[in-house]
Amino acid sequence: MDRRSFVAGSAAAAAALAIRPSLAQEVYPTRPVTFINPFPPGGAVDVVARPLASVLEPILKQPVVIETKAGAAGQVGAQFAASAKPDGYTLLMHIMSISGFAEVDKLFGRPVKFTRDDFIPISRFIADPMVLVVNDKQPYKTLKEFVDDAKKRPNELIFSSSGLYGALHLPTALLMKAAGIQMKHLPTAGGGPALTAILGNNSQVLVSSIAASSAQMKAGKLRPLACFGAQRAPAVPDVPTMKELGYNIEFYLWLGMFAPKGTPVPIITTLREANKKAVADPKFQQAVKNLGQDVAYLDQPEFRAFWDLSAKRVEDAVRLIGKVQG
Amino acid sequence: MEATFDSLFLGFSVALRFDVLWYAFLGCLVGTLVGMLPGIGPLAGISILLPLTFGLDATKAIVMLAGIYYGSQYGGSTTSILLRIPGEAASVMTCIDGNAMAKKGRAGAALCIAAVGSFIAGTFGVIVLTLIAPPVAAFALRFGPPEYTALLTLGLIFLAYMSTTSLVRTLLMAALGLLLGTIGIDVMTGHFRFSFNIAELGDGIGIVPVAVGLFGLGELLATPSHQVKGDVTRPRLRELLPTRKEWHESAMPIARGSVLGFVVGIIPGSAHIISSFLSYAVERRVSKHPEEFGKGAVAGVAGPESANNAASTGAFVPMLALGIPTGPVTAVLMAALLIHGVPPGPTLVNDHPNVFWGFVASMYVGNLMLLALNLPLVGLFVNLLRIPYAYLYPLIIMFCVIGVYEVNHSIVDVWIMLIMGVVGYGLKKFGFDPAPLVLGLVIAPIFEMSLRQSLIMSGGNYMIFLDYQQRPIALGLLATSAILLLLSVISSILRQRDWRAKLAQAEAVERQ
Numbered sequence: 146m147d148r149r150s151f152v153a154g155s156a157a158a159a160a161a162l163a164i165r166p167s168l169a170q171e172v173y174p175t176r177p178v179t180f181i182n183p184f185p186p187g188g189a190v191d192v193v194a195r196p197l198a199s200v201l202e203p204i205l206k207q208p209v210v211i212e213t214k215a216g217a218a219g220q221v222g223a224q225f226a227a228s229a230k231p232d233g234y235t236l237l238m239h240i241m242s243i244s245g246f247a248e249v250d251k252l253f254g255r256p257v258k259f260t261r262d263d264f265i266p267i268s269r270f271i272a273d274p275m276v277l278v279v280n281d282k283q284p285y286k287t288l289k290e291f292v293d294d295a296k297k298r299p300n301e302l303i304f305s306s307s308g309l310y311g312a313l314h315l316p317t318a319l320l321m322k323a324a325g326i327q328m329k330h331l332p333t334a335g336g337g338p339a340l341t342a343i344l345g346n347n348s349q350v351l352v353s354s355i356a357a358s359s360a361q362m363k364a365g366k367l368r369p370l371a372c373f374g375a376q377r378a379p380a381v382p383d384v385p386t387m388k389e390l391g392y393n394i395e396f397y398l399w400l401g402m403f404a405p406k407g408t409p410v411p412i413i414t415t416l417r418e419a420n421k422k423a424v425a426d427p428k429f430q431q432a433v434k435n436l437g438q439d440v441a442y443l444d445q446p447e448f449r450a451f452w453d454l455s456a457k458r459v460e461d462a463v464r465l466i467g468k469v470q471g
Numbered sequence: 472m473e474a475t476f477d478s479l480f481l482g483f484s485v486a487l488r489f490d491v492l493w494y495a496f497l498g499c500l501v502g503t504l505v506g507m508l509p510g511i512g513p514l515a516g517i518s519i520l521l522p523l524t525f526g527l528d529a530t531k532a533i534v535m536l537a538g539i540y541y542g543s544q545y546g547g548s549t550t551s552i553l554l555r556i557p558g559e560a561a562s563v564m565t566c567i568d569g570n571a572m573a574k575k576g577r578a579g580a581a582l583c584i585a586a587v588g589s590f591i592a593g594t595f596g597v598i599v600l601t602l603i604a605p606p607v608a609a610f611a612l613r614f615g616p617p618e619y620t621a622l623l624t625l626g627l628i629f630l631a632y633m634s635t636t637s638l639v640r641t642l643l644m645a646a647l648g649l650l651l652g653t654i655g656i657d658v659m660t661g662h663f664r665f666s667f668n669i670a671e672l673g674d675g676i677g678i679v680p681v682a683v684g685l686f687g688l689g690e691l692l693a694t695p696s697h698q699v700k701g702d703v704t705r706p707r708l709r710e711l712l713p714t715r716k717e718w719h720e721s722a723m724p725i726a727r728g729s730v731l732g733f734v735v736g737i738i739p740g741s742a743h744i745i746s747s748f749l750s751y752a753v754e755r756r757v758s759k760h761p762e763e764f765g766k767g768a769v770a771g772v773a774g775p776e777s778a779n780n781a782a783s784t785g786a787f788v789p790m791l792a793l794g795i796p797t798g799p800v801t802a803v804l805m806a807a808l809l810i811h812g813v814p815p816g817p818t819l820v821n822d823h824p825n826v827f828w829g830f831v832a833s834m835y836v837g838n839l840m841l842l843a844l845n846l847p848l849v850g851l852f853v854n855l856l857r858i859p860y861a862y863l864y865p866l867i868i869m870f871c872v873i874g875v876y877e878v879n880h881s882i883v884d885v886w887i888m889l890i891m892g893v894v895g896y897g898l899k900k901f902g903f904d905p906a907p908l909v910l911g912l913v914i915a916p917i918f919e920m921s922l923r924q925s926l927i928m929s930g931g932n933y934m935i936f937l938d939y940q941q942r943p944i945a946l947g948l949l950a951t952s953a954i955l956l957l958l959s960v961i962s963s964i965l966r967q968r969d970w971r972a973k974l975a976q977a978e979a980v981e982r983q
Contacts, residue, residue, distance in 0.1 A: 185514075185799055185802070188802075188806070191518070191806065192806045192809060192810055195521065195525075195810070196525070196810070199525060212880065213518070213879075213880070214879075214880060215674075215879065216670065216671060216673060216674045216879065216881075217656060217670055217673035217674055218656075220670060220673070221670050221671060221673070221674075224670055253662065253663075255663070255668075256668070258670065300930070303927070303928060308658055309658065309659070309660065329927055329928070329930070330927070331616075331924055331927055331928065332658055332659060332924075333658075333920075333924075334658065334920070335802075337795060337796040337802055340795055341612070341789075341795045342615070344612055344793065344795060345612040345613060345614070345615050347615035347616060347928065359814065360794045360814045360815065360816025360817070360818065360819075361794065361816060361817065363816065363818060364816055364817035364818050366817060431812075432810060434812075435809060435810060435811065435812035436809055436810070437809075437814060468660075469659070469660045
């Protein structure tokens with residue numbers, strides 16, 4: 146038993162005792178709230194969810210527990226949350242890849258386990274634009290040089306990714322389509338191994354989040370050529386965006402909070418208010434800054450619109466890649 | 472070199488501060504406990520305690536969290552030796568001879584040797600880390616998919632020499648393990664394989680449920696079918712300590728295990744899991760009494776235990792020097808550094824010398840603490856065996872179930888463990904050794920992935936493994952494998968029956 150669940154347990158016991166007489170008019174939340182982290186500990190979700198939980202606890206006046214349900218590139222955790230009781234006590238923290246699972250299932254003729262409609266978006270916290278990097282042993286100084294060379298020798302250059310239809314594969318597929326180039330795909334078991342592959346020059350190109358590759362860019366081991374954001378990113382101000390370079394591609398590694406379908410509106414409203422306060426907390430902002438990112442908070446209406454747009458890009462990219470033969 | 476000592480001096484000035492010492496101790500203590508509890512591995516331990524470090528500075532946080540990691544490698548041997556329950560994949564090999572020693576009444580000796588071996592290997596690892604981290608890390612980066620494929624091929628060939636049973640039985644078990652390892656999402660194409668629409672099987676079958684089931688539960692289920700001696704007496708202090716002969720037998724295995732483990736540990740990826748398997752195979756190969764392996768050979772405890780500790784230190788090399796994780800645990804440690812505003816990467820040593828050298832120095836101190844923590848506990852742990860089996864075994868089963876569930880919060884994992892327990896019972900009854908099955912399961916996904924990645928890189932051309940200009944390491948490893956195979960062919964042609972044939976013959980005589 147860890148401290149958090151011990152605190153959670155004793156707080157819940159105390160709360161239950163205190164509240165028993167007035168059970169009829171209880172106000173959410175009356176017991177600990179659980180965030181489902183669908184990725185391994187220490188992953189992209191975990192490092193944001195933990196500081197968020199610690200600033201949300203005083204706001205919600207309840208412990209916030211992070212439960213890891215990793216597996217199948219985030220599908221296991223999402224499925225778990227989709228089938229959880231919609232009472233606001235089980236919430237999902239997930240990234241852009243949540244939009245792609247249904248499309249991939251359809252592609253392979255598998256029963257679709259959940260769709261986007263199974264979730265209510267609550268807030269977006271992070272949106273880190275992707276960046277295209279090449280190994281410093283490669284001669285390319287600009288995206289144009291890279292694209293021209295890749296056109297000359299189709300299927301010779303190799304790009305690595307965190308896995309098929311994953312966050313690093315999809316934007317690469319969109320670029321290959323837009324630029325009319327072909328490269329070989331070296332899928333690995335995660336963002337770390339994908340980075341290792343390009344550092345060892347076993348792959349030459351990688352589309353990664355800025356945060357994940359910033360240390361290597363600073364050390365000069367990787368050279369950024371283009372950024373996938375709408376504007377230039379503050380972390381790499383000299384790197385042009387895809388739009389500046391004439392490719393209409395936008396891609397972010399974003400992270401948001403979701404509730405299962407059917408969660409009552411008053412509970413969602415409480416959570417939106419709480420999140421709004423939490424992202425304004427300097428402690429949370431500092432924690433996110435330490436990760437090399439900035440808080441990119443969106444409240445429900447804007448987040449919903451953003452998600453629709455993002456999901457369309459993801460679905461397009463999945464269809465573009467199609468069913469991989471191998 | 473002088474600069475290194477200056478830096479190390481700086482490191483010790485950080486590591487020996489009272490508050491830093493306290494957090495190192497806390498990490499080592501928690502690590503020892505976490506290592507002992509089956510299922511709750513270092514990964515879970517570190518991530519549970521991660522929020523506790525939010526209030527600390529980066530040095531204290533990393534010192535404590537790393538202490539949990541290498542501390543758990545010490546603690547992991549305890550349940551393996553006493554109860555035959557491997558806390559994680561790395562302790563599987565310790566189960567075999569460690570538990571056999573415990574049955575012979577040498578549990579104390581086995582625990583002492585494991586602790587001392589871990590200490591020597593851990594300290595050796597830190598010294599090498601101090602001296603040669605940056606160049607070695609650059610070398611490790613040259614391990615791409617083809618090198619990995621070659622390394623695992625070598626591992627598989629070693630495997631053939633590993634088991635206590637005949638070659639055919641070993642290979643049969645290994646093949647079964649490899650087959651089980653293909654369950655899950657095909658990472659190259661996204662197809663589900665043998666998963667029967669169970670999402671949890673998409674990630675494949677975990678090593679911990681299989682290892683705990685086969686070794687722990689299988690052994691428990693088999694216990695009622697033979698006479699159990701109930702007269703476990705309280706051991707005297709002298710019996711707790713290894714004899715002079717046992718120390719002598721463990722010296723070389725500890726040395727070999729330390730070097731082997733470190734070398735395997737620095738390779739990015741999951742190769743460090745196989746360090747203890749490789750060490751066991753090596754020890755068995757070089758031993759003058761290979762027939763003792765599986766029946767309580769001291770070298771079978773000393774070698775693998777040292778190897779897995781050296782490997783866990785080696786795993787820090789790419790993390791600290793390059794900022795790339797070698798496995799899930801180092802990935803969490805990197806996340807911890809990130810949260811504290813210290814981005815790991817090639818510039819870590821220059822940007823944050825306090826953190827880097829303080830961390831390195833704390834590992835020297837931590838290893839000493841762990842030795843001091845673990846040796847006195849040996850006497851206490853051995854008393855565990857005095858609990859009557861009627862009480863002890865249900866407790867063990869409970870811990871197995873809770874522990875396995877705790878890893879992924881998955882009930883499917885518990886079922887896998889229970890099924891593997893029954894399988895383990897059957898294997899034991901029919902004289903099969905489950906260790907090659909576990910190794911097959913460990914190797915299968917990495918081997919398949921690196922083989923297919925290599926072929927993607929070369930466009931389907933197998934010559935990528937034999938290209939001595941681009942890939943000298945892969946060629947070297949494959950050449951070693953070929954030589955090993957050739958040697959065994961020659962020896963069988965010359966009809967020099969080796970120890971295994973003699974053993975089989977002896978067994979045949981025994982059965983008659």
